[in-house]
Amino acid sequence: MDIRVIPKPVEWAPAASSFVLTAETAVQGPEAFVTNIRRYFSTATGFPFPAASSRTNVLQGRIEPERFDRPGAYELVITPESVHAIAGDEAGLFYAVQTLRQLAPPEIFRSAAVYGVPWEIPCGRILDYPRFAWRGVMLDCSRHFFDVAYIKRFLDLLALHKFNVFHWHLTDDQGWRPEIRKYPRLIEIGAWRAQTVLGHSSHTPRCYDGKPHGGFYTQAQMREVVAYAAERHITVIPEIELPGHATAAIAAYPELGNTVEPLTVSTTWGVHSHILNAEESTIRFFQDVLDEIVEIFPSPIIHIGGDEVCMDEWKASPRVQTRLRELGLGSERALQGYLLRRIGDHLSAHGRRLLGWDEVLEHDPGTEAVVMTWRASEHGVQAANRGHDVIMCPKDYTYLDYYQAVDQLRSEPLTIHGFVPLEKAYAFEPIPQELAAEGAGRVLGGQAQLWTEYIPDPERLHYMMYPRALAIAEALWTQSSRRDYADFRRRAPHHMRILQRLGVHGRPMD
Numbered sequence: 108m109d110i111r112v113i114p115k116p117v118e119w120a121p122a123a124s125s126f127v128l129t130a131e132t133a134v135q136g137p138e139a140f141v142t143n144i145r146r147y148f149s150t151a152t153g154f155p156f157p158a159a160s161s162r163t164n165v166l167q168g169r170i171e172p173e174r175f176d177r178p179g180a181y182e183l184v185i186t187p188e189s190v191h192a193i194a195g196d197e198a199g200l201f202y203a204v205q206t207l208r209q210l211a212p213p214e215i216f217r218s219a220a221v222y223g224v225p226w227e228i229p230c231g232r233i234l235d236y237p238r239f240a241w242r243g244v245m246l247d248c249s250r251h252f253f254d255v256a257y258i259k260r261f262l263d264l265l266a267l268h269k270f271n272v273f274h275w276h277l278t279d280d281q282g283w284r285p286e287i288r289k290y291p292r293l294i295e296i297g298a299w300r301a302q303t304v305l306g307h308s309s310h311t312p313r314c315y316d317g318k319p320h321g322g323f324y325t326q327a328q329m330r331e332v333v334a335y336a337a338e339r340h341i342t343v344i345p346e347i348e349l350p351g352h353a354t355a356a357i358a359a360y361p362e363l364g365n366t367v368e369p370l371t372v373s374t375t376w377g378v379h380s381h382i383l384n385a386e387e388s389t390i391r392f393f394q395d396v397l398d399e400i401v402e403i404f405p406s407p408i409i410h411i412g413g414d415e416v417c418m419d420e421w422k423a424s425p426r427v428q429t430r431l432r433e434l435g436l437g438s439e440r441a442l443q444g445y446l447l448r449r450i451g452d453h454l455s456a457h458g459r460r461l462l463g464w465d466e467v468l469e470h471d472p473g474t475e476a477v478v479m480t481w482r483a484s485e486h487g488v489q490a491a492n493r494g495h496d497v498i499m500c501p502k503d504y505t506y507l508d509y510y511q512a513v514d515q516l517r518s519e520p521l522t523i524h525g526f527v528p529l530e531k532a533y534a535f536e537p538i539p540q541e542l543a544a545e546g547a548g549r550v551l552g553g554q555a556q557l558w559t560e561y562i563p564d565p566e567r568l569h570y571m572m573y574p575r576a577l578a579i580a581e582a583l584w585t586q587s588s589r590r591d592y593a594d595f596r597r598r599a600p601h602h603m604r605i606l607q608r609l610g611v612h613g614r615p616m617d
């Protein structure tokens with residue numbers, strides 16, 4: 108039988124017949140395996156999956172590290188009598204379970220018992236492992252706030268398609284989301300904006316909705332998200348933006364900024380001229396913020412933004428110019444580099460690595476800095492050749508906030524701009540041809556971006572995310588020789604139906 112697993116596994120050898128889940132089907136294996144089988148298979152079937160007492164009618168999980176030489180690898184052997192999931196590590200066993208879910212009838216995704224479904228899983232053997240170690244999705248929770256209940260649902264969706272990094276964009280001009288104990292005004296003031304621009308922010312005159320918008324995550328909530336993600340083998344990478352995209356922080360603590368008049372949390376979109384100043388006290392402020400952030404997030408890598416920094420304020424500010432001279436630096440750009448290195452050194456002292464958007468390359472971060480290339484992959488090539496580890500997210504392939512269809516008939520919901528149809532997302536190749544073998548090894552992987560200026564709620568988010576996130580999942584997991592757009596299109600509608608069972612409605616496929 109043909110299977111419709113996404114991302115497509117490395118090897119699939121079908122066999123006749125099927126394994127049928129029944130009220131007697133038992134489970135055996137490591138604790139996490141048993142928990143996951145019950146978590147994902149009990150609700151819809153209503154079956155209890157007791158601990159195994161026999162060798163037949165059983166789902167068996169095992170970890171055999173010596174059998175595989177890649178992280179995340181697993182093998183599934185499905186016969187009419189039993190299902191064997193053998194993995195090299197815990198993550199691999201988790202991925203085996205995700206594949207098994209996808210092989211079951213889509214009703215398995217229902218959140219209440221469904222009767223009368225023959226719970227058949229096709230027989231065969233799957234060997235599988237990921238191509239890249241970093242398979243991420245970024246969600247911008249500043250432009251629009253998504254609560255913790257939703258974040259968990261989002262993590263469930265990522266896990267289903269074997270994403271393993273959740274890049275959490277936590278701060279920006281329009282809202283500061285993480286609670287920082289030392290600086291309470293960051294959420295008291297920075298988490299709330301008075302209103303939000305209506306329609307496209309480039310339209311004039313601008314109209315506003317007149318409704319406050321905001322929200323924040325307590326430290327306890329963020330720890331809960333980290334733990335929830337870890338159970339699903341997802342690493343949470345927090346992003347604290349500096350020195351640009353920081354209006355919300357400046358609104359809360361005006362001494363961080365360059366202007367005499369106080370700022371308010373931004374109510375419109377775009378690249379803002381307001382940035383942090385470069386005072387020693389500002390550097391210390393953000394070091395303090397990061398001290399709390401690293402306590403909450405165990406990720407080895409911390410994102411500090413670094414994109415779209417407008418230098419006008421620094422050029423005009425006598426204070427900044429004095430600071431430049433005091434530090435013996437020749438330009439505003441060098442000052443940004445200085446700031447970046449101070450923050451990078453601070454993260455190093457905590458045993459963490461700095462990650463920044465590709466503009467940080469212009470500021471000479473140390474080679475231990477990781478570079479996330481959003482503009483075009485040539486920046487990634489440059490970064491890799493200069494010895495940086497790189498995460499590829501070229502906007503023309505991975506920006507899921509861009510249009511997914513030509514909007515001639517005004518049939519698509521408003522977006523920021525851009526055009527990334529499904530076929531383009533599928534064509535995303537994280538290793539550019541120009542990259543020599545050595546440089547290719549520096550590409551850790553890539554990710555999909557969900558910026559939320561024009562994505563106010565989960566419903567719109569799902570519309571923008573699917574089916575394109577399926578394409579990105581496959582670009583990051585499946586070996587390039589196994590990728591085939593026509594075959595993906597054949598499998599994708601089944602996943603859209605799975606998602607529908609989960610109450611997730613993507614853009615209907617043409």
Ligand code: TNX
Nearest residue numbers: 414415464481506508523558
């Ligand atoms: C550019 S990508 C930005 C974001 C916007 C996005 C919209 C990047 C590092 N900066 O601030 O939300 O474009 O597509």
